[in-house]
Amino acid sequence: MTDLDFIRKLVIPAESKIVFLVMDGIGGLPMQEGGLTELEAAHTPNLDALAAKSICGCTIPVSPGITPGSGPGHLALFGYDPCRYIIGRGVLEAIGIGFDLDPQDVVGRGNFCSVDEEGRVTDRRAGRISTEKCIELAALLRENIKLPGAKLFVEPVKEHRFVLVLRGDGLADDLTESDPQQVGVPPLPIRPSENAKEPAASQTTADLINSFIAQARKLLANQSPANMVLLRGLDKRPVIPSVKDVFGLRAAAIAVYPMYRGLAKLVGMTALPNGHDLADEFSALEQAWPDYDFFYLHVKWTDSAGEDGAFARKVAVIEEVDAYVPRLMNLQPDVVVVTGDHSTPALLKSHSWHPVPTMLYSRYCRCDGAQEYSERACVHGALGNFAAVELMPLALANALRLTKFGA
Amino acid sequence: MTDLDFIRKLVIPAESKIVFLVMDGIGGLPMQEGGLTELEAAHTPNLDALAAKSICGCTIPVSPGITPGSGPGHLALFGYDPCRYIIGRGVLEAIGIGFDLDPQDVVGRGNFCSVDEEGRVTDRRAGRISTEKCIELAALLRENIKLPGAKLFVEPVKEHRFVLVLRGDGLADDLTESDPQQVGVPPLPIRPSENAKEPAASQTTADLINSFIAQARKLLANQSPANMVLLRGLDKRPVIPSVKDVFGLRAAAIAVYPMYRGLAKLVGMTALPNGHDLADEFSALEQAWPDYDFFYLHVKWTDSAGEDGAFARKVAVIEEVDAYVPRLMNLQPDVVVVTGDHSTPALLKSHSWHPVPTMLYSRYCRCDGAQEYSERACVHGALGNFAAVELMPLALANALRLTKFGA
Numbered sequence: 175m176t177d178l179d180f181i182r183k184l185v186i187p188a189e190s191k192i193v194f195l196v197m198d199g200i201g202g203l204p205m206q207e208g209g210l211t212e213l214e215a216a217h218t219p220n221l222d223a224l225a226a227k228s229i230c231g232c233t234i235p236v237s238p239g240i241t242p243g244s245g246p247g248h249l250a251l252f253g254y255d256p257c258r259y260i261i262g263r264g265v266l267e268a269i270g271i272g273f274d275l276d277p278q279d280v281v282g283r284g285n286f287c288s289v290d291e292e293g294r295v296t297d298r299r300a301g302r303i304s305t306e307k308c309i310e311l312a313a314l315l316r317e318n319i320k321l322p323g324a325k326l327f328v329e330p331v332k333e334h335r336f337v338l339v340l341r342g343d344g345l346a347d348d349l350t351e352s353d354p355q356q357v358g359v360p361p362l363p364i365r366p367s368e369n370a371k372e373p374a375a376s377q378t379t380a381d382l383i384n385s386f387i388a389q390a391r392k393l394l395a396n397q398s399p400a401n402m403v404l405l406r407g408l409d410k411r412p413v414i415p416s417v418k419d420v421f422g423l424r425a426a427a428i429a430v431y432p433m434y435r436g437l438a439k440l441v442g443m444t445a446l447p448n449g450h451d452l453a454d455e456f457s458a459l460e461q462a463w464p465d466y467d468f469f470y471l472h473v474k475w476t477d478s479a480g481e482d483g484a485f486a487r488k489v490a491v492i493e494e495v496d497a498y499v500p501r502l503m504n505l506q507p508d509v510v511v512v513t514g515d516h517s518t519p520a521l522l523k524s525h526s527w528h529p530v531p532t533m534l535y536s537r538y539c540r541c542d543g544a545q546e547y548s549e550r551a552c553v554h555g556a557l558g559n560f561a562a563v564e565l566m567p568l569a570l571a572n573a574l575r576l577t578k579f580g581a
Numbered sequence: 582m583t584d585l586d587f588i589r590k591l592v593i594p595a596e597s598k599i600v601f602l603v604m605d606g607i608g609g610l611p612m613q614e615g616g617l618t619e620l621e622a623a624h625t626p627n628l629d630a631l632a633a634k635s636i637c638g639c640t641i642p643v644s645p646g647i648t649p650g651s652g653p654g655h656l657a658l659f660g661y662d663p664c665r666y667i668i669g670r671g672v673l674e675a676i677g678i679g680f681d682l683d684p685q686d687v688v689g690r691g692n693f694c695s696v697d698e699e700g701r702v703t704d705r706r707a708g709r710i711s712t713e714k715c716i717e718l719a720a721l722l723r724e725n726i727k728l729p730g731a732k733l734f735v736e737p738v739k740e741h742r743f744v745l746v747l748r749g750d751g752l753a754d755d756l757t758e759s760d761p762q763q764v765g766v767p768p769l770p771i772r773p774s775e776n777a778k779e780p781a782a783s784q785t786t787a788d789l790i791n792s793f794i795a796q797a798r799k800l801l802a803n804q805s806p807a808n809m810v811l812l813r814g815l816d817k818r819p820v821i822p823s824v825k826d827v828f829g830l831r832a833a834a835i836a837v838y839p840m841y842r843g844l845a846k847l848v849g850m851t852a853l854p855n856g857h858d859l860a861d862e863f864s865a866l867e868q869a870w871p872d873y874d875f876f877y878l879h880v881k882w883t884d885s886a887g888e889d890g891a892f893a894r895k896v897a898v899i900e901e902v903d904a905y906v907p908r909l910m911n912l913q914p915d916v917v918v919v920t921g922d923h924s925t926p927a928l929l930k931s932h933s934w935h936p937v938p939t940m941l942y943s944r945y946c947r948c949d950g951a952q953e954y955s956e957r958a959c960v961h962g963a964l965g966n967f968a969a970v971e972l973m974p975l976a977l978a979n980a981l982r983l984t985k986f987g988a
Contacts (some may be wrong), residue, residue, distance in 0.1 A: 203947055207634065211947075236986055238967065239974030240591070243987035256987065257587065397866035467851060521945070525985050527962075527978040528947050553949060553963040 178420045181253070181567055181576070185422040191510035192423070193459070193469045194565075196251060197495060198434075199518025200243070201530045201549065202231075205485055212476075212485055212520060213531060214479035214548045218491040220499035221512065221547040225533050228510075230544040232529030233565060235516050241527045247515030248437045252470075253421060253566030254414060261440065262347075262409030268337045269439050270432025273329055275411045278555020280345045280379055282408040284328075284336040285353065286311055286400035293360045293391075293402075298353065299334045300400035311400055312336050319389045321382045324531060331432065340382060346375030346410075352387060353404040361387070361404055383408065416442025417468065421570060424464070428458045429472035438470055456498045462555035465504055477525075480518030488520055509572045510535040511565060512547060512550030529559055585827045588660070588974055588983070597915035597980035599830070600866075600876045601972075604902060605651075605841075606884030606925025608639075608937045608956065612892055619883075619892055619927060620938060620957045623899040627906035628919065628954040632940050633707030635917075637951040638964025639936030640924050640972060648934045654922030655844045659877070660828060661821060668847065669754075669816030672969065674887045675744045676846050677839025680736055682818045687752045687786055689815040690969040691735075691743040692760065693718055693807035700798075707807035718807055719743050721925045726796045728789045738839070745812060747789060753782030753817075759794060760811035768794070768811055790815065823849025824875065827979060833872070834853075835865045836879035839883060844879055863905045870912050884932075887925030895927055916980045917942040919954060919974060936966055943979035 185480055213546040235242040235250050246256030258325065262545035264283040269503035275281060286308065303311075308330040316328040324342035331337060348370035352361040364383045366376035387403060394401045401471055417425045419442070427438030427445045435445035444466070446458045462469070473495055480486035485515060502510065512535075517528040531552035533544070557568075570576045609619035642649040642657050643664065652673060655665030671689040675682055682688060693715065695704040710718075715737040723735040731749035738744060755777035759768040770791045773783035794810060801808045824832045826849070834845030834852045842852035851873070853865045862878055869876070880902055886895035909917065919942075924935035938959040940951070949963035964975075978984050 203945060206946075207948075218694035232963075237974065238971040239976075239983060241978065241983060241985040243985050246987035261988065266988060336796075406613075526945070527983070549947065552948065554961070559963075559965045559967070 176392055178415055182204040182420050184576045184579060186575060186577045187236065187422065188573060188575045189470070190575060191467055192509040192569050192573050193471065193502060193507045193511070194251065194569070195471050195473070195502065196514045197473045197476045197492065197512070197514050198535070199480045199516060199525065200492070200514030201517025201519070201520045201526070201528045202480065202488065203519035203528070211549050212480070212488040213492055215548060216489045216496070218492060218496040218547060219252070221494045222545065224499060224503070224510065224512065224535055225280070225544045225547040225551060226504045227540050227541055228535040228544070229539040229557055230531070230532035230533045230547070230552045230555025232549070232552050232555075232559050233513060233562035234529050234534045235562045239527050241525050242391070242516045242524065244433060244515060245437065248434065249441070250562035251513065251515055251565060252441050253563060254441065255563055256412045259414050259438070261412055263407035264337060265407070265409050265411045266433050266436045267331055267335070268339060268436070270328070270434070270436030271329055271331055271337060271413070273337060273339065275339070276341060277343060277411065277413070278341070278343070280340045280347055280410055281409060281551065282338045282383070284338050285335045285404040286336065287397040287404045289360070289402040295354060295359060295361060295402070295404070297399060298357065298404060303400050305330065305332050307400065308333060308336060311394065311397065313512070314393055315390050318393055319386055321385055324382050326386070334400065338386065340379065343398065344375050345379045346370070346372040347379070347408060348372070348376045349380055349383070349408040351406045353406045354484050361402065364405065364408065378395050411440070416443055418442050421566060422575065423468040424466045425468035425470065426462050427470045427472070428455045429470070430455065431472070431474050434472040434474070443470060445575055452494060452498055456501050459502070460505065476514070477518045480520050481523055483520045483523040485520040508536060509569050511569055513565065530562070532557065532565070533573060534565070534568060538572055585661070585919050589827050591983045592977070593982060594829065595980060595982045597756070597982060598870070598874055598876070599916040599976050599980050600909060600914045600918070601658060601976070602878050602909065602917065602919045604880045604883045604899065604919070604921050606887045606923060606932065607899070607921030608924025608926070608935045609887065609895065610926035610928045610934070611933070612928055618739035618956050619887070619895040620899060621837070621957065623896045623903070624956060625899060626905040627903045629952065630914045631906060631910070631917065631919065631942055632951045632954040632958060634778045634948055635942040635951065636942035636949050636964055637940045637954075637959040637962025638947040639956070640920055640939045640969035641966055641967050642969045646934050648932050649923045650841060650932065651922060652844065655841065656848070657969035658920065658922055658972060659824065659848050660970060661848065662970055666819050666821050668819055668844070671744060672814070672816050672818045673843045674738055674742065675736070675746060675843070677841070677843030678738055678744065680734070680738060680744060680746065682693055683748060683819070684747070684818065685748070685750075685752060687747045687754055687815060687817055689745045689790070689812040692811040692887055693741045693743065694809050694811045695806040696809040702761060702766060702768060702809075702811070704806060705764065705811060708963070709740045709960050712737065712739050712879045714807065715740060715743060715815070718801065718804065721800055722797050725800055726793055726918065728792060731789055733793070738783065741807065745793065747786065751782050753777070753779040754786070754815060755779070756790070756815040757789055758813045758815065760813045766774050768809065771812065771815065818847070825849050828973065829982065830875040831873045832875035833869050834877045834879070835862050836877070836881070837862065838879070838881050841879040841881070841883055845914055851875060859901060859905055863908050866909070867912065881889055883921070884925045885966045887927050888930055889896050890925040890927045890930040901954050915943060916976050920969075920972065937969070939964070941972070941975060941979060
């Protein structure tokens, strides 16, 4: 049941505390037929001990066969139908760097890129220029580009990436992208998308962004290698009811990378001050423990290793996380969910559609005899294959935060 | 997610090849309590070896407890919501004999039948007259019956069965049937159904068909035993987006029986020249291998044996199919799905509601330790019980033909 109004009416207050330990891309595949997955290969005594006290299963983030991006993968974990609430990548990046988006802002994700003399893209990421250079170029654009009737923000993110925000009356999204997604061709002009809801306003906005791009090209003409910009994911922020409103949770997010803090903030979580590694994350959890009901703790490096095809590194990250599990359990959480937002098998070097090994611990979970946290144990868990969006209601129930439905 | 627009946006090109080996009515039941099903009793070393490299589960064709006809069973396998796309039996028969239906045609499935002097049905199939006789009688009707404002086709199928097609302006479906489904009573008049969308056009069409029936009765009066007609499944062809459009597949259908070729053509598959037996079917697969992305290979005889209550014959058919599996695997398909459109237990002598043992093989399937292709192994497979309509997205994912959803 993914109807938020349905859940909202059942929420009751409680003192219980819930932790979602999200290992990004945790699900994997064997590198050789008949072999072990990353999680199966990892030595995880603490996670396995937790599995023995938990109910296990495999989450399907979106639907069978569908590989989720980070946005839909996380929204489902947070209890929101990922096919209903759609988040553009630009919106995610903006919120992730702490940029406060107004509801009317149009935001896009930018790349500094390289083009040849005829304007054809030669490197979509301009050789991944330094973050320092990105800061310098973003300032150059921000200070020199003028758009009639709109305020402009050009915010550096990391390496070649920046965020473009247009603020003004009468702007609309439903726009195409300028990034041609390949080299050897020029960037594309921004246009209203075919099914734009407000075509005139989208056209006005497209005109402004095309003017931004034209001015940027002139300002960057003498730069090397970053002499042009590409824009993707031009959107307004979606309107999503908060976890406080729907689930009654004071929720905190602990995540090193901007995108995941951004996602959590989009559903009304408080992003705690970010550190750099697992030690920082678990320290943040301990420090904030008295102040929140719900903690989302995001581990990025499982996914990074999977994306790099680094099986052994992914195993090592899982084992590192395992070592922190006793610190988590020492806090005596009422509900602990260990899961991922999707699978990222090193074999595929990418996100994948495979269901995500998941366990839910609580005093009331009706544990199922699974003796380890792994794909093969979770497959036979009592939760079976189930939609990730159902995790939040299950966690709330186990935290005794939902009253009964009907008389 | 059965929303075709959702899937369509995620489809990407690939060179991979997918085979759906569909053993009609494969699922079964033990003849004695505690015994084995047909599939469990069969000696299937090749299917079992494939199961060990596959992910297994049981498909639910429509919903729990619902016994599907061949139409809904196949539409679900092909990735189409069988409750949304409804195919009349007449439409199926017409397409199956290669009749090109116009979108406006109203088509019905006819039986030559026997009636007594008072017009009461004595044999709904007229003793299963020969196909030659059917051809002769169809010509008699086609050449002599005149309907004002409509063109008439009367096409023989096999034995007592024929197809009636009315072509003209202003025709509508939503019609009742004339076949009373029992003997001892007269055929029923055709009427608009209660919730007809265009009652006037349906009435006009019913009048034409009732005129056809009246003229047919006169023309057949001196025939024996086929001296009357019965009509069922009067419909227009449904509008179904093609597998090429939705899933990006060049798809071929290999099926001996007309109905299954017709179903496949209705979703835009190319029906390959049909042979008579399994040897013909697997030869057709090999010959067409370079030319298509997707192959639907239909085995009818499992269902026929089940319908006849012939347990041992169904076992024998399964074992015969098993012997062809090495030829299939020699083609090095990227994805192989082995399943059925429904169960047909010999015990029940009919289609049934039981979930269908199913396995999906690919390099990326995350195999689940099942060691044989059988009901009891599939029940414990990692796919669990799942909707048959989800097979196609899963197959596409395993063929690396779907990109990720969302940023």
